[in-house]
Amino acid sequence: MSGALKDAAIRVERPAKTLRELALDKVREAIVNGYFRPGDRLVERDLCAQLGVSRTVVREVLRHLESEGLVANLPNKGPIVAQLDIDEAKQIYEIRGALEGMAARLCAERGNPEIVAALEESLTAIRDSYRDQDMAGVLANTSSFYQTLFTMVDRHVAWGVVNLLTVRINHLRSMTIKTERRGIEGPAQMSKIVDAIRRGDGEGAYRAAMDHVAAASAIAEAVLSAKKTSE
Amino acid sequence: MSGALKDAAIRVERPAKTLRELALDKVREAIVNGYFRPGDRLVERDLCAQLGVSRTVVREVLRHLESEGLVANLPNKGPIVAQLDIDEAKQIYEIRGALEGMAARLCAERGNPEIVAALEESLTAIRDSYRDQDMAGVLANTSSFYQTLFTMVDRHVAWGVVNLLTVRINHLRSMTIKTERRGIEGPAQMSKIVDAIRRGDGEGAYRAAMDHVAAASAIAEAVLSAKKTSE
DNA sequence: AATCGTATTATGGCCTACCAAATACTGTAG
DNA sequence: CTACAGTATTTGGTAGGCCATAATACGATT
Incomplete structure (x- = not known):
């Protein structure tokens, strides 16, 4: 089995998705299809509970969505679903x-x-x-x-x-x-x-x-x- | 220099920037002006030491830069400075x-x-x-x-x-x-x-x-x- | 000597627990 | 009824630990 590099075809597709990516998709989807409404607060610890992951992950997800423009961060108040005018x-x-x-x-x-x-x-x-x-x-x-x-x-x-x-x-x-x-x-x-x-x-x-x-x-x-x- | 804006002019300009934003700017700048070269690995714990912040912050920064396209994340290997072709x-x-x-x-x-x-x-x-x-x-x-x-x-x-x-x-x-x-x-x-x-x-x-x-x-x-x- | 298998290390992914500061809420004293 | 003090909530940030994986070094076997 020591053939050339062409074995890529049989390479086993492992899920490779990290927990964080799964969580990211979940939250984004929840925002996009209206489960979270614009203006809703996204309380970290609540999200932890709902997603079943730790705060570390939730925070990274929120950061990511923030840079996507889906989440806005009010200073000293925390993240909310971005309102679009x-x-x-x-x-x-x-x-x-x-x-x-x-x-x-x-x-x-x-x-x-x-x-x-x-x-x-x-x-x-x-x-x-x-x-x-x-x-x-x-x-x-x-x-x-x-x-x-x-x-x-x-x-x-x-x-x-x-x-x-x-x-x-x-x-x-x-x-x-x-x-x-x-x-x-x-x-x-x-x-x-x-x-x-x-x-x-x-x-x-x-x-x-x-x-x-x-x-x-x-x-x-x-x-x-x-x-x-x-x- | 008079009128309604008087108060605003005096207001103490508090940085209000969170540590994470400061760190984000630092790392972005370091990448943009070549301190970190394309392909360089960005080891979380090293960055912690260099920036003087905790891993949580570093990770959020890396996530943010990733979504900006400045950092790429190799699975099972970690973040590197993105190469641009x-x-x-x-x-x-x-x-x-x-x-x-x-x-x-x-x-x-x-x-x-x-x-x-x-x-x-x-x-x-x-x-x-x-x-x-x-x-x-x-x-x-x-x-x-x-x-x-x-x-x-x-x-x-x-x-x-x-x-x-x-x-x-x-x-x-x-x-x-x-x-x-x-x-x-x-x-x-x-x-x-x-x-x-x-x-x-x-x-x-x-x-x-x-x-x-x-x-x-x-x-x-x-x-x-x-x-x-x-x- | 070449190869194979096994520790060791480095590192990311993820978690828990904690503290400080700001904000929002609430109940009580005047 | 108001003002104020205390309390709860929540984010920003830290510390440290555990586990899985990948790479490397190292030693043993043939």
Whole structure:
């Protein structure tokens, strides 16, 4: 068995996940899907009990989430779930527009049919999820649509940035996709992106991606200001 | 000096910084300016001794730097200073180009003469620093040039992203600015950005900002590949 | 001598326990 | 009813310990 380095194929996949990573995922998920609401205090010792881990781990997790922007730390008061104000949300959508536009342009310029195929697959999955009212599926497949957009042209860093920003507006996203007509318009806009990429139209792909994000941003703004007045 | 802010002016400026933040800054600085080199192991207990803090704090700091991308964590081996490969650096420059271009366009469209004034001030400071061979000053003033670009149009989130990415390529930056002719070309390119903003030419400002970053990226690539072959 | 197996060491992951300082709460005295 | 003192809560930070793993050194066996 002393062969070459190629044995990587049979390398046993050990879990390798540390307790801290598991806890991180749990807490992030809890924030993202609303188990912890914006403004909620995150008391260390309570989290210890709920997660079944020590304070050491909890503190590291909170630090991590803080640097992700999901948790804010009030001095002498402790961590709370970050509140996102409308202006910040708009900025995040704007950044996503710039980066997704960039990625779309690159995809178009590359002219690789595999890209189009992969994007269309995601798009179909999104339409199916909408049809089944499977909103979690819509989010997941939308995410993989954009992941394709970035990773097919090897823009992993940009994809990381987009991901980082996206978790901060996740509950907004879940509200916008439920909006009336979004199930029609959203996929239609994304389809325009794919069309532009297919015909190698970089500028068109860029604009289509920007348009899609801009539309989401507008809906988010409406939702947010509606929620604010109702409080 | 009068009026409502009087009290605030007197208020004792308590550091308020937690030990952990101080330690974070120290370690980040140590990495950024090369005290710790890429690939170096960061042994927790050693850092405790060097920083004079407990392991808890060190661990939180390492976690934070990890999520900033400055530190990588090898499983079963521990944290090391992240190595940055040439492709990643190019991606970072590309993202900066997209975001700084966006900000420049917004500045141009806003048409506020204060923006131009502030940018010119930074630009003068950059030229002075180059003249005095004060490379740290060049970096600092370049940073404040871009900070102005983003914050004058209230794009704090994008500025945060750019900052986050910039620390990862900081030692590259300090190499590029030392390059021959960069002391002339750099400010000249930035001057073009300011000119476009002054005449309200959004598209021109966008392109000028992109050009500047692209030039920096090209130099960085040359520097990096030169360094690689020499090893 | 080459190889194989076994201590030893270094280190990270994780835990418990503790203390100090700031904040929030509460009950009592005036 | 208010002011104030005391108490509980909670974070920031420290100390130290235990266990698992990986690497290294070392010694024994063939």
